[in-house]
Each structure stands twice: as C-alpha cells, then as structure tokens.
Amino acid sequence: MSEKLHFSNLIMGIIFIIIVTVLLAGIWANYESSKNNFEANANRLHAITESYINNSFRMIDAGLTIYDNTYNDKMRDAFVIVMEEYNRSDGEPSLIDLKSLKTRIGGMDIYIINKQNIIEHTTNPGDLGLNFSIIYPDFAEYLNVIRNTSGFYPDRVVQDWTKGILTKYSYMPTPDHQYIIELGLISDKFAGERMVVQYSDVVDDIMVFNPYLEDVLLFQKQKRLVYNTSYIPTPEESAMLDYLLMENRTTQVVRDQALQKTIIWIPVDLRSPEYPADMSIFSKLTYDDSILSGELRQMALLHGFTAMLVLLLGGFIAFMVSRKLSKPIEQLAADVDAITAGDLNHPIRQVQGYELSNLAEKTRIMVERLKEQIRKREASEQRFMDLVQFLPIGVFESDLDGNVTFANPAAFELFGSDFNNSFHGINIFSSIIRQDLDRAKEIYTAIIRGEKTVGSEYTCLRKDGTFFPVLAYIAPRSENGAVIGVRGSVVDVSRLKQIEAEVRLLNVELEKRVAQRTFELEEATDELKAFTYSVSHDLRAPLRAIDGFSALLSIKVESRLEPDEREYFEKIRQTVLYMYDLIESLLYLSHLNWQELVREDFSPTHLISDVVSSVKEQNPDSNVIIIVDELPSCYGDMMMIRQVFTNLINNAVKFSRKRSDPRVEIGAIKDGTGTVYFVRDNGIGFDMALADQIFKPFFRLVRTDQFEGSGVGLAIVYRIIRRHGGKIWAESTPGAGTTFFFTIPPHEDIMMQNSSE
Structure with missing residues (x-):
C-alpha cells in the first residue's frame, strides 16, 4: 500500500500550484498582450507609412500640376501660329515647312497625328511613325475622344517615350478633324524648378521614422524608376506593375517567409480626366520582418526569465504558508485520531486561528454528543432486549x-x-x-x-x-x-389451524344454504315468468272484449244516446286503453329483469332521430321544437337505449305541451367520469324534494286527467340504465322545466370489469 500524502505537503503543493498558475497566467497574458501590442504598433506604423506616402505624393502632384499649367498660355499662342499654317496648306501637312514653323513658335516640337493615331509628320525624326494604338492604348483612346472636338487640350510635363526627356505636351484637333496637332515644349528649367518638391524627400522621411522599412522604390507608368531612368525592373516587379496597371490598382502584399521580407505595393492613382498623361506613382515598400521577430524573441526570453523567478518564489512562499497552516491542523488531527481509537475522554487542545479553534470546539461538542448517543443507544438496546424477552x-x-x-x-x-x-x-x-x-x-x-x-x-x-x-x-x-x-x-398456530377447520365446516354449510336459496330463487323466477305470462294473457283478453263490445254497443245505439251517455262510453274505452298500456308497461318492466343485454358500439344520434320522428307522428298537433345535438357513441343494448330515449322524449313533449313555446333538447356533456347524456324540456317541472320518488313504479306527479300515462315509464328507464351499470338523475325547477341526466359505462370500462371478474 502506498504511503499516504502528508497534509503539509498537500497544502504546500496546492498553494504552489495556485501561486504558480496565477502568476504564470499573468506572465503569459502580459506576454501575449505585449506581443499583440508590438505587432499592432508595427502594423499601425506600416499603415501610417502607407498613408503618408499616399497623401504626400498627392500633394506633390497637386503642386506640379499648378507648375505645369503655367506654360499653357505660351503653348496656346503657339497653336494659333500652327493652325494658321495648317489652314494655309488647305489641310495638307506635307506642304507645311515644319522646321521653320518650329523656329517661329520658339523651338517647340510639332507632331501631326493622323486618324490611325500614328505620327505622320514631325520635327522629331526619332518619333516619326510612332503608333500610339500599340504603345500607348490609353492615350490613343484619349485622342479618339478629342478628335472631333475643337479647342486647346494641355497636358502635363512628362518624360518622353523614347529618351525620357521632360517635355510639356499640348493637343489641338485640326478644323477639318483629320489630324490632331501635338506640340512638345522642352525647357532647361523643368529639371531644376520641378525638383523643388521631390518624391525622394518623402522616401527619406519614411525611412527615418519607420525602422522596419528596408527599401523604397517608386515606379511610373512606363515602368521607369523615378530619378533613375536606367533601372530595369526585375521580372517579378514587371509582372506586378502590369497587374497594377491593367487589372487592379489596389494595395498588394507579398510575403517571403524564407527571407523574412514583406513587400507592399502601394499604387498612388494620380490619373485626372483633364489630362491624358497618367502621373500615377507605384511604390514598392520592402519591410524587414526579422527586426520584429528579434524584438519578440527578446521579449519572450525576458518573460521566460521572469517565469523562472516566479517558480522559485512560489515554491518558497508555498513552503512557508503550508508550515504555518498545517501545524495546528496536524495537532487537531492527532487529537481526533486518539478519540477515534476509542479514547472518548481525550482532550481537544486549543489551536490558533478562528476557523481551526471553532473546528476544535465543534469537535469537542461532537464528542460529547457521541457519548450521549452511545448512552442512549445502550439504553435503547436494553429496552429492546427487555421487550424481546417479554x-x-x-x-x-x-x-x-x-x-x-x-x-x-x-x-x-x-x-x-x-x-x-x-x-x-x-x-x-x-x-x-x-x-x-x-x-x-x-x-x-x-x-x-x-x-x-x-x-x-x-x-x-x-x-x-x-x-x-x-x-x-x-x-x-x-x-x-x-x-x-x-x-x-x-x-x-395450533389454535389458528383449529379455527380454519371450523371455518371450512361453516363454508361447506354456507355453500349448501346458498345452493338451496339459489334453487328456490330460480323456482320463484320461473313461477313469476309463468304468472306474468298468465296475467298478460288472462287480463288482456277481457280488456279486448270490453273494448270491442263497448265500441259495438256505442255504434249500435249511438243515435239514441244522450251526450253524457256517449261520454260514459268514451271513458270506458279510455279506461280500457289505460289498463292495456299499464299491463304492457308492467310486462316490459318485469321482462327487463331476465332479458339478456346485447351490448354493441353505436351512435345514438340516428336512433334518436327515428324516435323524434315517431314522437312527432304521435303528437301531430304539438308545436314543440326538438333539438338534437351530435352525440358521442355509446356501448349498450341498442333496443333498450332506444326505449330510454323514447320514454324520456315522450315525457318531455307531454309535460311541455301546455307552454306557448315548448322546447326539448337532447345532447351530451363531458365531465370527469365520462359522457353524460341529457334530455331537457321547459315544461311544468317538479319539486326536487320528490327527485328520489319519480323513478318508482306507479308514482305520478300529476293526475291522469291532466297528463296521461301509466306511471311506469321512468321506472323502465331507471331499470335499463341500472342494468347497464350507469346512473340516472333529474334536476328540475317548478314552472321552468326538467333535465334528465344519465350515464352509460364506455366499452373499455365494461371490458376491464369483465376481465377483473
């Protein structure tokens, strides 16, 4: 088994890890922040450099533009003389003495450019036949634009295409628009006066304040290096200049990881719609990335040295603090060890520090409570043993x-x-x-x-x-x-066995008595069926005879009968019909006791529609309104449920017919137990004190001379609903109507009940 880690060493390790983690995290965060600041400063310095170049070059170009325009008047005057000679030759340049004309206009070179943008005549033989459409397509496009216009079009002082001499150019279309005459002014002043503001001064400035900048080259559109026309661009420089000139005049960055160089191409677009010359400057800035990398390495070494010092200092602090903290804890642990060894009377010594002294006090209290619990447990065990013994x-x-x-x-x-x-x-x-x-x-x-x-x-x-x-x-x-x-x-369990034997004997005797009572009940039921059949046969036959003879007698002596005598005959017939209906109802009520239920799922809506039609046929003079809602399906004996709705709807129509607006509603509602069907009327109603009596056979709320009936209809309804396992009840208000509610258990409840049985 490995040796357990000493608490002081654990504390020292934890404190050391916390100190080292916090300080190293701080050092690392400082290093990352410093590194980001170095890189951000370098990027910011690069951005300032690039912005300074752009702004400075634009300011220089603006000054040179003003200077170049000072020669416009002189050249405009020269064009007057040239155009007079052109007109005098009837538009035929070959007839003009260009050399003498050059002398007359102060030594300016004359170039006559035809419609194909080719120099057809000139005082400068070296430029004769020069085709601008090939060597300078942008300039050729400019010539095509101004060819059909009239006026003076000055240009900037630029280096000529062949020799690189600073020349001020201007252009004017001939009146017949066949040619464009170009004048070129060469002056010794250009080199000196235009050098007052130089692009090289800007380069010197940025080389001073940006220590990461190694070299700066400035190119013109002709790929000539500014101030050094003999410089030949490298293939990479030439390719980049072509890309910037022809495709994308935006800043381009090229990094060389092997040489630790970053080259930034900055196109300063100085094109102007007023001049055909493109004075743009394409700056190539080469940065030495090794300078920044060296600075970052020095900073990393400094932070690494600081981290080593932090490790040593953290170890020393952790050792001192752990000794200070662990001594009282070790003392308290020794006291607790003595107590856990079984010496509950061992004292807990005082220790320094609020938390530890509080822990020592709580430990003393815990020991005292432990002693008390031991005493209580011993007493409880003694009580338990005494209880078990008795x-x-x-x-x-x-x-x-x-x-x-x-x-x-x-x-x-x-x-x-x-x-x-x-x-x-x-x-x-x-x-x-x-x-x-x-x-x-x-x-x-x-x-x-x-x-x-x-x-x-x-x-x-x-x-x-x-x-x-x-x-x-x-x-x-x-x-x-x-x-x-x-x-x-x-x-x-000897006595229990004796009682079980006695119970078995009693059960045998009880089963014999139940069998005897069941046999007697079946005999009584058979006798009741026979009696019912006898009653139905023996009573209905005399009633039919009385009804028939009274009808024949009333027909035979009808002419000799007084009105009151006719009324007597009618009462006899009504009484016979009442008795006949009463017997039929009693027979049906008795038959319900042994009739088998044939349950099925069906929709009562169609069944009720048939019942309503039958009721209306039986009461043709009634103006009752019967409303039938859409009812959910039920599970029961369809013929018995039809009898329930027939009796309830007949009752509702009968007891509401004396109202001026009789109304009957058949519907269903959902409650917590399931579906509750109802039949509601606005008839005479009844006192709810009689609600428990109305379902008893022969109980009547009104006299038969007021409302006909046998008094058995609601008893039949009650018997059918109870046989289905449902409930039926009524709610009524005298003079306001009655509502009969009943429930029929759903299919699932019946199946669950049968399975449980």
Missing part, C-alpha cells in the same frame, strides 16, 4: 448454518425447553419433522440469498415428543454488507 412469540437469531445464537424465553417455552439452559448447540432444523426438513432448508437458503422473505409453515416437535404447527418469518441478518445469518420469529 414478547409472547418466539424470537431468535442464527448463523448461516442454522445454529441458534440468540432466543427469547417465549421461543424456549414454545419448544418445551428451559430458558435457563444455554441455547448454544441448538440448531433450528433439529426441531422440524423429517417430512418438512428439505423444504425448510431450501427456503432457508433462498432467504439467505435474498430470494424469499415470506412466512412459511412447518410441523415441529416439542421436547416432550408432541407435534405442533408453527408459522416462521425470517429475514437475512447482515454486518458490513455481508449476510452472517438470519433473524426471525416463530408462532404456534
């Missing part, structure tokens, strides 16, 4: 082999042994008869494995040789997570 049932404990390790007096008494004798050497299987022994051992093994914990019944043998039944409940007994035996109770 329990009237046997309580025992055994090891894994079944050897008894504890038993209370009731257990000894149960088996006829003396409690004063030791229970050592007694095994729980020794008192079980041989027939139950294997089963007892199997159950005991299963309980130890945690597979069985229910009580088991065995037959045991007392010390005096008598047998008796017992019921044993045992459970595994564990220590430190391991099963070491069982603990249980054992009860003598």
